[in-house]
Amino acid sequence: MRHFVAYHNAEKMGYDYEPSGEYTFFSRKAPTFLEQTVRAMIWVINGARLGTRTTNYTLCAAYIPEEIVDANDVEFDYIVAGSIGHGFDPPIELNHLPWFPSFLKSQSNFSLGINEIRDAVVIEQLTGLANGIDVSSLVASLESDLPPDIDIPDVAVTEGLAKYVSHLRRERNRSVIEAKKAQALATHGRLLCEVCGFDFGAFYGALGEGFCEVHHTIPLAALDGKRVTTLAELAILCSNCHRVIHRHKPMPSIPDLKAHIDRGKT
Secondary structure, three states: EEEEEEEEHHHHHOOOOOOEEEEEEOOOOOOHHHHHHHOOOEEEEEEEEEOEEEEEEEEEEEEEOOEEEEOOOOOOEEEEEEEEEEEEEEEEEEOOOOOHHHHHHHHHHHOEEEEEOOHHHHHHHHHOOOOOOOOOHHHHHHOOOOOOOOOOOOEEEEEEEEEOOOOOEOOOHHHHHHHHHHHHHHHHHOOOOOOOEEEEHHHHHHHHOOOOEEEEEOHHHHHHOEEEEEEHEEEEOOOHHHHHHOOOOOOOOHHHHHHHHHHOOO
């Protein structure tokens, strides 16, 4: 498993890193680099100035990114986002640790923002500090959790509100997954992709039973402030159709993609 360090400059951002539920980190780096962090481990370090010459470094969180999304922010381009992780409360002090100064120097005093950790000793030390969590269990949670959906909303709830958690993000609520699935099961008795008709349960048997992805027809990233999302604005999709829809801007609608597939069959 690859490991990365993400540095939160509290003075520059105007607030300390405080994870709560979902984990996010803003970056200006190219998406080709940031995509390497998906399903890797990110260790988030907060830096807060003490006086004029000293910075207090603390380990605030460790999380596994699931997606890279557009930030829609004038200062940053992308958000490295994930829901599987652990926030350290209180944060773990780092300045006094014997291995930390050389690590800080190797990272150019964290001027790179987010960067890969290639020193096995540092990874071992960070993992040791996180003795309250089991890194392997986070990976297992990610694999057993819902698929890394591109958009995860809620049922007729207020969402999309821009707020600061660790950085600016769009609020999301995972309860819609079960609600939309329940609606589809009540209507059709099965979870069928609304574009191609694929049924995970029928194809994979018990391994695929109850599995699907839920798609926002109105992307949260496109919202300007909060709004209410209803089940009618969500769609049951297979992973392939979901990814194809999000490959294009503007996104094709469900009927448009279905018509495209139907034309290919004739």
